[in-house]
Amino acid sequence: MSTATSPVVQPAAGWTLPYRGKVAMACLIFAESAIFTIFVVAYLFYLGKSLTGPIPREVLEVPIFYSVCLLSSSLTLHFATKFLHGGKRGAFLGLWFFTIVLGALFLFGTAQEWHRLIYERGLTISTNLFGTTYYALVGLHGFHVIVGLLMLMIVLLFAFLGRVGPEQSARVEVLSMYWHFVDAVWVVVFTVVYVLGR
Amino acid sequence: MSSDVMTIQKARTADRPWVESLHEWVTTVDHKRLGILYILYALVCLVIGGIEAIIIRVQLTRPHLDFVSPQVFNRMFTMHGTTMIFFVVMPVLFGFANYLVPLVIGARDMAFPRLNAFSFWLTALGGFLLYFSFLGGNGLYGAGSAPDVGWWAYAPLTSRAFSPGHSSDYWTIALMVSGFGSIGTAINIIATILCMRCPGMKLSRMPLLAWLYLIMAGMVILAISPLTAAQIMLSIDRYLGGHFFDTQAGGSATLWMHFFWIFGHPEVYVLVIPAFAFASEIIPVFSRKPIFGYPVMVGATVCIGFVSMSVWAHHMFTIGMNSYANSFFAITTMAVGVPTGIKIFNWLGTMWGGKIQFKTPMLFCTGFLFQFLIAGLTGIMLGAAPFNWQLSGSYFVVAHFHYVIVGGILFALFAAFYYWYPKITGRMLNESLGKLHFWLFLIGFHLTFDVMHIPGILGMPRRIYTYEPGRGWELWNLIATIGAFVQGIATVIFVMNLIVSYWKGQKAGNDPWDAWTLEWSVSSPPPAYNFASIPTVASRRPLWDQKHPEDPDSRYE
Numbered sequence: 001m002s003t004a005t006s007p008v009v010q011p012a013a014g015w016t017l018p019y020r021g022k023v024a025m026a027c028l029i030f031a032e033s034a035i036f037t038i039f040v041v042a043y044l045f046y047l048g049k050s051l052t053g054p055i056p057r058e059v060l061e062v063p064i065f066y067s068v069c070l071l072s073s074s075l076t077l078h079f080a081t082k083f084l085h086g087g088k089r090g091a092f093l094g095l096w097f098f099t100i101v102l103g104a105l106f107l108f109g110t111a112q113e114w115h116r117l118i119y120e121r122g123l124t125i126s127t128n129l130f131g132t133t134y135y136a137l138v139g140l141h142g143f144h145v146i147v148g149l150l151m152l153m154i155v156l157l158f159a160f161l162g163r164v165g166p167e168q169s170a171r172v173e174v175l176s177m178y179w180h181f182v183d184a185v186w187v188v189v190f191t192v193v194y195v196l197g198r
Numbered sequence: 199m200s201s202d203v204m205t206i207q208k209a210r211t212a213d214r215p216w217v218e219s220l221h222e223w224v225t226t227v228d229h230k231r232l233g234i235l236y237i238l239y240a241l242v243c244l245v246i247g248g249i250e251a252i253i254i255r256v257q258l259t260r261p262h263l264d265f266v267s268p269q270v271f272n273r274m275f276t277m278h279g280t281t282m283i284f285f286v287v288m289p290v291l292f293g294f295a296n297y298l299v300p301l302v303i304g305a306r307d308m309a310f311p312r313l314n315a316f317s318f319w320l321t322a323l324g325g326f327l328l329y330f331s332f333l334g335g336n337g338l339y340g341a342g343s344a345p346d347v348g349w350w351a352y353a354p355l356t357s358r359a360f361s362p363g364h365s366s367d368y369w370t371i372a373l374m375v376s377g378f379g380s381i382g383t384a385i386n387i388i389a390t391i392l393c394m395r396c397p398g399m400k401l402s403r404m405p406l407l408a409w410l411y412l413i414m415a416g417m418v419i420l421a422i423s424p425l426t427a428a429q430i431m432l433s434i435d436r437y438l439g440g441h442f443f444d445t446q447a448g449g450s451a452t453l454w455m456h457f458f459w460i461f462g463h464p465e466v467y468v469l470v471i472p473a474f475a476f477a478s479e480i481i482p483v484f485s486r487k488p489i490f491g492y493p494v495m496v497g498a499t500v501c502i503g504f505v506s507m508s509v510w511a512h513h514m515f516t517i518g519m520n521s522y523a524n525s526f527f528a529i530t531t532m533a534v535g536v537p538t539g540i541k542i543f544n545w546l547g548t549m550w551g552g553k554i555q556f557k558t559p560m561l562f563c564t565g566f567l568f569q570f571l572i573a574g575l576t577g578i579m580l581g582a583a584p585f586n587w588q589l590s591g592s593y594f595v596v597a598h599f600h601y602v603i604v605g606g607i608l609f610a611l612f613a614a615f616y617y618w619y620p621k622i623t624g625r626m627l628n629e630s631l632g633k634l635h636f637w638l639f640l641i642g643f644h645l646t647f648d649v650m651h652i653p654g655i656l657g658m659p660r661r662i663y664t665y666e667p668g669r670g671w672e673l674w675n676l677i678a679t680i681g682a683f684v685q686g687i688a689t690v691i692f693v694m695n696l697i698v699s700y701w702k703g704q705k706a707g708n709d710p711w712d713a714w715t716l717e718w719s720v721s722s723p724p725p726a727y728n729f730a731s732i733p734t735v736a737s738r739r740p741l742w743d744q745k746h747p748e749d750p751d752s753r754y755e
Binding site: 015017018019020023024027028030031032033034035036037038039042045046049050051125126128129132133136140 | 388390393422424440441442448449
């Protein structure tokens with residue numbers, strides 16, 4: 001056939017396909033949702049089935065402040081990506097950093113709660129079914145918050161080094177999809193553990 | 199053009215030290231090489247899993263045999279099941295997906311080449327961990343090596359009390375790790391198919407192979423994740439003292455069953471849908487007709503994908519669910535037979551009136567059609583709850599699902615090997631060895647698995663390591679074992695054919711089967727970048743359009 005071949009795919013006019021990053025993240029979110037569903041089902045299934053105490057009503061306190069922190073971090077992240085897209089570097093950096101602070105606050109809240117439960121209430125993962133399902137579900141979510149925070153911090157690092165500009169906003173949006181998902185899961189976990197489960 | 203490129207590459211590879219090419223293979227992110235790695239890995243595991251099957255069959259040849267101890271027997275059937283599902287069929291299907299999907303949709307690689315490599319090596323690590331249990335499973339307890347809890351690992355067998363040592367942990371971690379690999383590859387397949395199609399390749403023009411892999415990948419995402427969740431819970435139980443499946447602390451063994459089968463049943467369809475995909479590509483080419491009822495095929499597969507998500511508890515009729523649950527799962531199980539039946543009729547409709555060429559791939563596809571039908575029929579029998587109460591946990595069930603997996607999936611896989619081997623290696627597989635392989639395997643398969651239904655009906659439970667004489671099971675078990683050896687010999691012939699034809703096979707050329715999908719438009723094997731210029735398609739059979747410009751498909755679509 002013809003001459004030199006370019007390894008770069010030339011998109012034909014009028015032929016557009018969805019952005020692969022978003023599609024992949026949507027798939028990952030589906031997979032994660034399935035995992036969380038199983039944990040939520042286990043939590044609900046074992047509600048009230050513990051053979052010994054403590055039971056949720058005795059020991060759980062509703063973490064309203066820290067939940068507000070986590071949920072509002074979705075908002076700050078949303079605007080941070082908007083500012084990045086619009087090329088406003090300062091606002092992007094500030095809001096991005098604030099998002100990380102909010103996420104870290106939430107983790108601090110969880111740590112505090114677990115410390116209280118373990119050392120004051122004597123509830124560990126092996127105490128009873130409530131302990132097992134509670135730490136598993138909240139811990140799984142906390143793990144996702146940690147992963148999200150690490151990735152947010154990597155972006156922050158690159159942003160400080162001046163490597164994140166408007167041209168990366170599509171990629172940054174993929175990460176923000178993940179963070180929104182983690183927040184949405186918290187709404188479910190919160191409802192199941194602190195509202196229905198108490 | 200493409201042949202020039204090939205010779206240049208060949209010349210370059212010839213005078214390089216082997217370490218360098220090994221390094222290239224280990225660090226590769228090319229979808230074709232990763233596909234080949236997946237397939238080779240699966241073939242190695244197939245041989246290992248096959249040897250385990252032979253050990254099981256030898257032990258059961260006659261009553262009161264002492265070929266292996268009961269403990270070893272338990273390990274063998276556990277490892278056989280786990281290996282065959284997770285480290286043979288899954289990797290080989292992902293291997294074909296990796297190799298073929300970008301080629302049939304006119305892309306240069308998968309959407310995420312590095313994720314692709316990562317997923318492969320995770321899968322490989324999973325298999326390694328599973329087999330490392332033979333060395334490390336003992337732990338400090340002297341408690342037995344490989345996992346012996348059955349491939350579905352029901353609680354409380356996996357609790358610390360009944361499974362000391364680390365064998366169950368290796369099983370858990372192996373499945374978790376390979377599960378992450380599977381999810382990674384599934385995400386990659388979906389992103390590739392949705393985002394990397396060449397211009398003109400609308401969803402309605404995609405080859406059925408791409409369509410069915412899209413659905414399979416979606417099911418992997420929704421099916422493997424629950425298994426991963428359940429494995430996390432099991433690890434929490436075993437390592438952190440949790441009580442998820444600990445009945446003494448109020449935990450539920452039934453919950454594990456549900457979680458396992460929420461994975462386990464869709465998994466069957468995850469495995470069989472790619473087999474459908476191979477049949478849907480091969481049968482039209484060798485019938486010299488386009489596929490019959492393309493949109494219905496897609497619709498039926500989507501339908502199977504949905505319905506198969508809600509049939510899992512038909513594996514659990516005997517645990518004592520209430521009659522509503524029993525009825526629900528019996529009805530959904532029957533319902534999933536409908537779209538499957540539609541597909542079978544469509545393949546028959548494709549063959550009907552065609553100029554059928556019975557080359558080896560087509561022979562295997564015909565065997566697949568026939569055997570998958572019978573497997574489906576015994577599946578419908580087992581889906582009826584009262585009948586299931588009688589036969590659950592018997593050799594009838596073993597015969598049924600081997601009919602699906604060997605008679606259906608493995609036959610379609612063999613067809614795929616014979617069909618795409620020329621594309622992958624540039625050489626044809628030997629046709630007479632192929633026919634010998636087909637007939638021997640067919641005979642061996644029917645000897646083993648037709649006959650195996652009978653001791654099941656006569657009451658022989660699965661997973662027993664030996665049995666009393668005089669129950670009428672001896673003859674059937676003897677025949678089944680003979681059949682297993684015939685299948686083993688046929689598999690050896692197949693592997694020989696793969697090896698010998700790689701050097702001695704007849705040169706294939708670009709398009710040995712006169713086929714119609716894009717992978718046949720490039721050289722065999724395809725160059726690293728697949729397509730020198732990205733093709734544009736106007737119909738479901740782009741190569742037909744190219745070969746018959748006077749009467750292109752695009753005129754009718």
